[in-house]
Amino acid sequence: xxxxxxxxxxxELRDRLSSLAGAGLPGARxxxxxxxxxxxxxxxxxxxxRAEDIDIALASLRTRAFSLTMSGVGTFAKGGRSTALxxxxxxxxxxxxxxxxxxxxxxxxxxxPERRRFQPHVTLARLDNVPEGKLVSYVQAHNLFRxxxxxxxxxxxxxxxxxxxxxxxxxxxxxxxx
Ligand code: 3AM
Numbered sequence: 001x002x003x004x005x006x007x008x009x010x011x012e013l014r015d016r017l018s019s020l021a022g023a024g025l026p027g028a029r030x031x032x033x034x035x036x037x038x039x040x041x042x043x044x045x046x047x048x049x050r051a052e053d054i055d056i057a058l059a060s061l062r063t064r065a066f067s068l069t070m071s072g073v074g075t076f077a078k079g080g081r082s083t084a085l086x087x088x089x090x091x092x093x094x095x096x097x098x099x100x101x102x103x104x105x106x107x108x109x110x111x112x113p114e115r116r117r118f119q120p121h122v123t124l125a126r127l128d129n130v131p132e133g134k135l136v137s138y139v140q141a142h143n144l145f146r147x148x149x150x151x152x153x154x155x156x157x158x159x160x161x162x163x164x165x166x167x168x169x170x171x172x173x174x175x176x177x178x
Contacts, residue, residue: 004042017124058155061105063101073085
């Protein structure tokens with residue numbers, strides 16, 4: 001199965017984030033709010049026995065609960081083209097600590113280290129040829145966005161099935177924070 005570790009977001013936050021979606025960006029494929037998540041670590045395709053090892057490793061983590069504030073919007077680009085629009089997470093050492101512990105646990109399970117710097121975000125839309133000017137105005141218009149803080153009391157191992165339209169993400173296991 002194809003796996004990733006992420007924060008599942010409470011509906012109050014999803015609703016708030018979804019207020020950013022919708023208008024003004026031709027070429028944006030908006031992520032449905034039920035698919036919003038904050039990825040902590042993409043794992044990829046894993047056979048069942050390795051998924052079990054990963055589950056055991058994640059279950060052994062002891063990390064403290066914290067509160068998460070999403071704020072600001074930004075974009076990722078690849079080869080000079082903007083590919084994703086996201087809302088960022090405010091700097092938070094506990095979030096970084098959790099991500100770090102997950103990374104270490106997964107490397108102990110034999111996963112290759114994640115080379116990319118952790119940039120906590122929730123993807124709002126995937127972008128195909130959105131006119132750059134429109135994107136710049138969108139980001140400027142929403143850059144002061146800030147959601148109320150929400151408590152983070154668990155993280156989740158998700159499986160992902162890539163569909164023709166939106167992917168289907170299924171929470172497989174939740175791991176409580178202390
Ligand atoms: O959290 P976001 O939306 O940024 O793009 C995928 C999504 O990211 C990313 O993992 C998250 C959950 O599916 N993803 C998909 N394939 C990936 C890969 N090969 C990947 N991240 C890194 N490497």
